[in-house]
Amino acid sequence: MPGRIQSIERAAAILRLLASGARGLSLAEISRSLELPKGTVLGILRTLQHVGFVEQDPESGRYRLGGGMLSLGTRYLDGNELRTRALNWADTLASRSGESVRIGTLHKHQVLVVHHVFRPDSTRQTLDVGTLLPLHATALGKVLMAFDPLAVPEEVSSVETDAPVELTSFTRHTVTSMAAVERQLDGIRENGWGWEAEELVDGEVSIAAPIRDRRGVTVGAIGVRGAVERLRDASGNPDMEQVSYVRDAARAVSRDLGATPY
Numbered sequence: 001m002p003g004r005i006q007s008i009e010r011a012a013a014i015l016r017l018l019a020s021g022a023r024g025l026s027l028a029e030i031s032r033s034l035e036l037p038k039g040t041v042l043g044i045l046r047t048l049q050h051v052g053f054v055e056q057d058p059e060s061g062r063y064r065l066g067g068g069m070l071s072l073g074t075r076y077l078d079g080n081e082l083r084t085r086a087l088n089w090a091d092t093l094a095s096r097s098g099e100s101v102r103i104g105t106l107h108k109h110q111v112l113v114v115h116h117v118f119r120p121d122s123t124r125q126t127l128d129v130g131t132l133l134p135l136h137a138t139a140l141g142k143v144l145m146a147f148d149p150l151a152v153p154e155e156v157s158s159v160e161t162d163a164p165v166e167l168t169s170f171t172r173h174t175v176t177s178m179a180a181v182e183r184q185l186d187g188i189r190e191n192g193w194g195w196e197a198e199e200l201v202d203g204e205v206s207i208a209a210p211i212r213d214r215r216g217v218t219v220g221a222i223g224v225r226g227a228v229e230r231l232r233d234a235s236g237n238p239d240m241e242q243v244s245y246v247r248d249a250a251r252a253v254s255r256d257l258g259a260t261p262y
Contacts, residue, residue: 010034205232
């Protein structure tokens with residue numbers, strides 16, 4: 001059986017590293033992070049540049065993912081039936097809610113954002129497609145956990161005992177007790193939608209609902225994210241008009257995927 005090719009493994013490691021650095025990385029930073037000689041890293045970077053997978057900023061000299069690599073990722077996402085069927089409904093949800101919209105699926109105990117529609121205003125926003133989000137601190141993740149038995153936070157999946165697990169805290173509002181999260185999941189199953197307030201980012205609220213396919217299986221979730229003052233009412237509860245928009249969108253996508261009755 002043929003062995004692994006070291007140069008390809010190193011190239012893959014460089015690409016993964018660049019994917020995690022939004023502003024790009026210098027040759028020295030890449031070399032140091034991967035514990036590889038600068039000459040070796042430079043040779044691989046030049047090859048990746050030649051095929052369009054890496055670009056170098058002419059002013060800073062820092063390296064980042066190139067258009068060729070990003071187009072490969074886009075082709076993968078374009079082939080995702082969930083994203084394809086949800087495109088128009090996500091746009092409609094953004095227009096109705098006035099907020100940004102994300103569609104997520106389960107990926108290795110996290111939420112993979114497969115589609116993102118910007119909030120329909122002129123503010124500067126960052127595209128989240130390809131981003132991995134925590135299950136327990138996002139509305140998308142809570143919904144996936146509620147309706148998909150395989151959706152378990154990484155902290156829980158990696159523990160082999162029944163001892164209490166402390167989930168990662170992102171803000172002072174993050175629910176870090178798995179028992180408390182389970183109580184939230186019961187409510188989500190009963191209501192058919194979920195939300196979180198400032199658990200991932202201070203000042204932000206997210207609301208989400210499940211997307212089901214023709215088998216009735218939850219294959220993803222769609223939701224909105226925005227400022228607390230827009231998505232939460234004076235009593236501290238989620239804005240129910242926004243909840244209705246999200247649920248309408250989730251039902252529409254599910255219908256397109258063949259789910260019944262919807």
